[in-house]
Amino acid sequence: xxxxxxxxxxxxxxxxxxxxxxxxxxxxxxxxxxxxxxxxxxxxxxxxxxxxxxxxxxxxxxxxxxxxxxxxxxxxxxxxxxxxxxxxxxxxxxxxxxxxxxxxxxxxxxxxxxxxxxxxxxxxxxxxxxxxxxxxxxxxxxxxxxxxxxxxxxxxxxxxxxxxxxxxxxxxxxxxxxxxxxxxxxxxxxxxxxxxxxxxxxxxxxxxxx
Amino acid sequence: xxxxxxxxxxxxxxxxxxxxxxxxxxxxxxxxxxxxxxxxxxxxxxxxxxxxxxxxxxxxxxxxxxxxxxxxxxxx
Numbered sequence: 001x002x003x004x005x006x007x008x009x010x011x012x013x014x015x016x017x018x019x020x021x022x023x024x025x026x027x028x029x030x031x032x033x034x035x036x037x038x039x040x041x042x043x044x045x046x047x048x049x050x051x052x053x054x055x056x057x058x059x060x061x062x063x064x065x066x067x068x069x070x071x072x073x074x075x076x077x078x079x080x081x082x083x084x085x086x087x088x089x090x091x092x093x094x095x096x097x098x099x100x101x102x103x104x105x106x107x108x109x110x111x112x113x114x115x116x117x118x119x120x121x122x123x124x125x126x127x128x129x130x131x132x133x134x135x136x137x138x139x140x141x142x143x144x145x146x147x148x149x150x151x152x153x154x155x156x157x158x159x160x161x162x163x164x165x166x167x168x169x170x171x172x173x174x175x176x177x178x179x180x181x182x183x184x185x186x187x188x189x190x191x192x193x194x195x196x197x198x199x200x201x202x203x204x205x206x207x208x209x210x
Numbered sequence: 211x212x213x214x215x216x217x218x219x220x221x222x223x224x225x226x227x228x229x230x231x232x233x234x235x236x237x238x239x240x241x242x243x244x245x246x247x248x249x250x251x252x253x254x255x256x257x258x259x260x261x262x263x264x265x266x267x268x269x270x271x272x273x274x275x276x277x278x279x280x281x282x283x284x285x286x
Contacts, residue, residue, distance in 0.1 A: 149223045
């Protein structure tokens with residue numbers, strides 16, 4: 001049972017609320033919005049990427065996003081797992097495969113403009129059957145990249161390393177595929193598992209699986 | 211305010227290289243100094259605007275000169 005004093009103060013409070021409730025609400029809302037904005041503006045955004053692909057084309061999205069985010073001043077972590085570990089090798093040997101990839105334009109990066117514009121329709125059977133087709137496609141892709149002033153994967157990775165991007169690798173993949181830690185660049189900051197990466201992902205503002 | 215301006219030639223480079231090169235060049239500048247960037251990537255117009263908004267550096271100008279884009283950024 002509330003005592004007399006509590007009853008009295010409760011009465012005063014409800015009277016105050018009745019008289020000034022709307023003004024108090026407006027004051028609180030305004031102050032809360034300003035505080036929230038302040039907190040948001042002083043926060044460093046963060047990005048967490050899970051890189052799972054080991055081909056040259058799929059190496060671009062994680063490294064472009066990670067290097068650009070670091071240039072924007074964000075905190076960036078990239079977790080390399082399965083074939084994504086190829087992106088951390090000391091010597092990068094990334095290739096591109098047009099086989100089973102109907103979205104990939106098959107254009108030649110030399111000759112007159114009309115010739116470069118042709119999209120060669122090469123049957124899957126040819127791509128699969130001709131020895132060295134992937135090597136050829138890779139070297140053509142590299143030339144296209146050079147012609148267009150697009151960064152190399154090595155260049156983007158160097159930016160990430162230089163900017164202190166948190167590059168972490170999946171220990172399970174290393175064991176699974178029989179790799180040695182020594183195969184990879186020494187800037188790999190940690191060798192971890194899913195249980196260690198998820199808390200990083202949980203705290204990040206942007207999390208991408210690539 | 212310092213009047214020093216540094217030049218960066220990002221012509222022929224494609225996304226995101228102009229931004230990455232600019233960031234690197236800005237790292238070597240003192241607050242108040244200006245970086246002048248020349249680029250040919252049309253995407254750089256929106257990118258430098260977004261870059262300056264998120265990094266707090268001031269985009270003094272963003273102009274198009276024929277097929278070339280010129281940006282001036284004052285380091286925060």
